[in-house]
Amino acid sequence: MSEKKREIIEIEEVSSKPAEALVVGGLVRFTTIDFPGSLAAVAFIQGCPWRCVYCQNKELQSRRPDAETDQVSWAYIERFLSRRKGLIDGFVFSGGEPCVDPALADAVKRVKALGYKVGLHTGGMYPARLAEILPYLDWVGLDIKAPLSEEETYDRVVGRKGSAQKVRKSLSLLLASGVALETRTTAHPDYLSEAQIVKLVKELKEAGVRTFALQIYRQPRELPEEEVLERVGAHYPNPQALDELKALYPEFILRRP
Structure with a gap:
């Protein structure tokens, strides 16, 4: 990538627009699982620079909403x-990748x-924009795709080069x-x-991360349950690896399909 192109990308990371320009591809009006400890709603922001091999929200990858998305202004x-005060505690920006949108900062603020706690789901590919909104966030779910020391593995999973450094x-x-x-x-x-x-989790532990969740890939819902287990592996990861993870994180979270 040329220096000129890299400079343009960095400028785009910190450029800003009013919240009215936010491209929202869907809204969940109530959730108990997307913001730990809070009753919340979730906005799914349209667009993502990555093409993860197991992406569950491919309709949100493009910045241009299509017929499969539930566009919300x-x-x-x-x-x-304004009508949900006292009924929910927080609001989560998810995606796609919410930090791709230059209107995110104004929307978060x-x-x-309005008096809500603010949560963010992110892959960490826009550190400059993340830094801009950090003072207004109450909780963040950061998706780590592979060991951060294995840049080639990371690039393979997300379909883009140079990703691990940003994360x-x-x-x-x-x-x-x-x-x-x-x-x-x-x-x-x-x-x-x-x-x-195990290598990834050791890296996170050494960095000072306190909470880690392992989410086993979920096949599309139209597949029979037995085929899901056959493809992913009912015993993946193996018991030895799970024991190592639990030793590293006593409150280790395992989410299976």
Whole structure:
């Protein structure tokens, strides 16, 4: 990548637009699982620079909404939140990748001004924009795709080069900020071995991460349950690897399909 192209990308990371320009591809009006400890709603921001091999929200990858997305305006979201005071505690920006949107910062600030806690789901590929909104966040779920020391593996999973470096920077920002953080990894045996999972978790432990969740890849819902287990592996990761993970994190979280 040329220096000129790299400079343009960095400028785009910190450029800003009003919340009215936010491209929302869907809204979950109530959830108990997307913001730990809070009753919340979730906005799914349209667009993602990565093409993860196991992406469950491919309709949100493009910045241009298509027929499969439930487009929602910012005006609707503000009206919705004004009516939900006392019924929900927080609001989560998810995706796609929410930090891709230059209107995110203003939207985050305006949700905070309404009195809600703010959560973020991110892959960490836009550290500059993350740094801009960190003072307004109450919780972050950071997706770690592979060992951060294995750049080729990371690039293979996300379909883009140079990804791990950005995620390392985002992780450092989050740890320094003191914002409540959950790191989590979606794992499939074709892309991450048990040894790589343990290596990844050791890296996070050494960095100072306190909460880690392992999410076993979930096949599309239309597949029969027995085929899901056959493809992913009912015993992946193996008991030895699980024991190592639990030793590293006493409150280790395992999420199976």
